[in-house]
Amino acid sequence: MVLQEQTHSAAPKPSLLVLAAGLGSRYGGLKQIDPVGPAGETIIDYSIYDALRAGFGKIVFVIRHDIEDAFRQTIGRKYEKRAPVEYVFQELHKVPRGFAVPPSRQKPWGTGHAILMGADAVREPFAAINADDFYGAASYKILHDQLTSGSSDYSMVGFALRNTLSEHGAVSRGVCSCDSNGCLKTIAEFTKIEKEGSGAKYMDESGATHKLTGDEIVSMNLWGFRPGLFDQLRELFADFLKKRGSDDKAEFFIPSAINSLVNSGKVRLKVLRTPDSWFGVTYRKDQPRVAASIRALVAGGAYPSPLWE
Numbered sequence: 001m002v003l004q005e006q007t008h009s010a011a012p013k014p015s016l017l018v019l020a021a022g023l024g025s026r027y028g029g030l031k032q033i034d035p036v037g038p039a040g041e042t043i044i045d046y047s048i049y050d051a052l053r054a055g056f057g058k059i060v061f062v063i064r065h066d067i068e069d070a071f072r073q074t075i076g077r078k079y080e081k082r083a084p085v086e087y088v089f090q091e092l093h094k095v096p097r098g099f100a101v102p103p104s105r106q107k108p109w110g111t112g113h114a115i116l117m118g119a120d121a122v123r124e125p126f127a128a129i130n131a132d133d134f135y136g137a138a139s140y141k142i143l144h145d146q147l148t149s150g151s152s153d154y155s156m157v158g159f160a161l162r163n164t165l166s167e168h169g170a171v172s173r174g175v176c177s178c179d180s181n182g183c184l185k186t187i188a189e190f191t192k193i194e195k196e197g198s199g200a201k202y203m204d205e206s207g208a209t210h211k212l213t214g215d216e217i218v219s220m221n222l223w224g225f226r227p228g229l230f231d232q233l234r235e236l237f238a239d240f241l242k243k244r245g246s247d248d249k250a251e252f253f254i255p256s257a258i259n260s261l262v263n264s265g266k267v268r269l270k271v272l273r274t275p276d277s278w279f280g281v282t283y284r285k286d287q288p289r290v291a292a293s294i295r296a297l298v299a300g301g302a303y304p305s306p307l308w309e
Helices: 043-054 066-075 111-116 137-147 231-246 253-264 286-299
Strands: 016-019 059-062 087-089 128-129 154-160 173-180 184-196 197-202 209-212 215-224 268-271
Touching: 016 043, 016 087, 016 111, 043 128, 043 137, 043 197, 059 066, 066 087, 066 197, 087 154, 111 215, 111 253, 128 137, 137 215, 137 268, 173 268, 184 253, 184 268, 215 253, 215 268, 253 268
Parallel strands: 016 059, 016 128, 059 087, 154 268
Antiparallel strands: 128 215, 154 215, 173 184, 173 215, 184 197, 197 209
């Protein structure tokens, strides 16, 4: 698939920024390149397939130098004849001038920092996704249509909580509160969420348990942004480093950055609801369920097998 030359009047196709620098500590391996499809496809394969058929153009992978060779060989080379592909690198030393990385720090700086690494490669509206999350075809179409609508709003695809839970352990989710226009007011991080009947429950910091309906809208890090976000993230990341840069475990998460931008009135963010179910490999035991879900979608005609001819 090759992008046609854009005319001066045509809007550029949005880009897809794939956050793939992280290792799955709970999963135990480089889960971005584990097969889940019937012909050996990875979750990233399905994400990019859905994004390209929705109308996205360039693909930008955020990875680390130490996984570059394996990632290019297993993942990146498959797409180079289908769309422009670029790589950017999330590394601990990539901090603003005047800041130093604590010698004892080993963790990455978080999803906000990962997105910031795309600044030199992305100059058009773009989606940011987690490499190890399956979002569904409808989710990409909804987000593409918003990014090409001419609106200056940022956006996020929101999932019903019950469509995001694991059968094999508790999860954390960013629960969204919206205004009457469907724009984000806040994202609140709920931890230790587990299935309970048709709904869910979570435990707060005091150890008290609270019920959830399962209809709550949650963020799974499927975002739609404009290039102006990068300057905003630079400013917020510098402020984060001033306050928390000496904390070895502190991370600059994109939901926290978005909360700050929304609460300060600098941006509006539209929450786009999707009918799709999210699934991902949070725990190693999730992998068979993901593979079974994809096989069911293939059997129903949602995807060809093999995915890439």
